[in-house]
Amino acid sequence: MTAFRLRARRVLVSVTAGVCAAVLAGGCGLVGGPSGPRAPGPAEGVATARAAAPAAPRRAAQLEDDYRTVIREVLPSVVQIDAEKGLGSGVVYDAKGHIVTNAHVVGDEKSFRVTVATGGAPLAARLVFSYPEQDLAVIRLDRPPAGLKPARFGESSQVEVGQIVLAMGSPLGLAGSVTQGIVSATGRTVSESAAGGGTGATIGNMVQTSAAINPGNSGGALVSLGGEIVGIPTLAAADPAVGSAAPGIGFAIPVSMVKNIAGQIVRTGRVTDSGRAALNITGRTVLDGEYQPAGVAVVEAAPGGAAADAGLRAGDVITKVGSAPITTMTSLLEALAAEQPGDRVAVAYTRGGRTATAQVTLGEM
Known part of the structure; x- marks a missing residue:
């Protein structure tokens, strides 16, 4: 993958995507006669074009109506989150005042000011839990207002x-x-x-x-x-x-x-089941003789974890997971992101200059 x-990105170049209405092209049919098909005359062509012309505006108007309907329905569920170090957005999760957002929006802060998209005074909110491993967090309004609309x-x-x-x-x-x-x-x-x-x-x-x-x-x-x-x-x-x-x-x-x-x-105030596959190791990127990334060294294999149960130990250098080459910690995480806990995968590694492969039943992050 x-x-x-x-x-x-907190600071980006703004990109405006234009709305394009599809135009239905009206064709002119052939008219049969004694000498075979003939092209329509000038008056007929004009009449046909005039009949087809309203189709494009109708389709554009319908798309605009769809946009307006969705915006009216959803925008009240989208909020602005002001933290001490930055600003982001959030989505109302339930009527109890829970709001889901990115972990990088909340950072290491615990309290926030929240403004709903429809306006009004900012509302106080506090962090429930942040899960940086998947860049998600939930905050909760101290006093959810009446009529708060979950998405x-x-x-x-x-x-x-x-x-x-x-x-x-x-x-x-x-x-x-x-x-x-x-x-x-x-x-x-x-x-x-x-x-x-x-x-x-x-x-x-x-x-x-x-x-x-x-x-x-x-x-x-x-x-x-x-x-x-x-x-x-x-x-x-x-x-x-x-x-x-x-x-x-x-x-x-x-x-x-x-x-x-x-x-x-x-439900629980924390994440108990990430759904993310893991080798249950502490690792670091290693470099080859030309100072290029060449694999992930196992610093520690947690006892009872996926890697340890498969025989990997500290000092081993992981070079492949399944068919994915491993050169850095990032590439290892990317390879594991495509797998599920409980999957069985081949992990290639080197130990003392020798190459080996272990069949690992993946654990969970």
């Missing part, structure tokens, strides 16, 4: 490439902003940098979208035209050649992961 090394969360299995989506949040502090695009890919594995406020998480099955994700959008809502949350906008791609934003390439945490992690936090 292709993996992307990106960083959580509707969809199913990741229903998200398809080409689907129109809207990104809602507070880019640049502009609460209640909406951008539009499509789902441009699914199943992406993305590694987030730990720099610039990022968590360093490697997240699998992310939704790639062309909807603009700008600073402040993080933690907001990626919404289908059916009014369901399909992801939490989290990352925007950076062009490695110039270091600036890569227009039209953003990533959202899939809704299935959001519901799993946020649901556990709301």
Whole structure:
């Protein structure tokens, strides 16, 4: 699986995606006669064109109505989160005042000011739990207001490439902003940098979208035209050649992961079942004689963990998981993100200059 090394972006170049209305081209049919088919005369052609012309405005008007309906329905469930060190967005999870957002939005802070998209005075909120491993967190309003509207969360299995989506949040502090695009890919594995406020998480099955994700959008809502949350906008791609934003390439945490992690936090106050595969080791990237990354050295294999049970021990250097070459800790995390706890995979490693392979039943992060 292709993996992307990106960083959580709080400051990006704004990208505006235009709404294009599909135009239905009206064709002129042939008219039969004694001497065979003939082309329509000038008057007939004009009449046909006039009959077909209203189709395009009707379709554009219907799409606009769909947009307005979704925005009216979902935007009241999207909030702005003000922390001491930054600003982001969140989505109302339930009527009790739980709000799901990104872990990099809350950072290491415990208290926040929350403003709903429809306005009003900021509300006090406190951290329930942050889970940086998948860049998700839940905060809770101290006094949930009457009429607080929870969002509707969809199913990741229903998200398809080409689907129109809207990104809602507070880019640049502009609460209640909406951008539009499509789902441009699914199943992406993305590694987030730990720099610039990022968590360093490697997240699998992310939704790639062309909807603009700008600073402040993080933690907001990626919404289908059916009014369901399909992801939490989290990352925007950076062009490695110039270091600036890569227009039209953003990533959202899939809704299935959001519901799993946020649901556990709301129920128990923490994450007890990550659903993420792990080798249960502490590792570090090692370099070869040319100072190039060459694998992950096992610093410690937790007793009873997946690697230790398969015979790996401190000092071993992991070079492959399944068919994926391993050169760095990031590549190891990316390979594991594509697996599930309980999967059995071949792990190639070197020990004392010799190469070996162990069959490892993966544990859980």
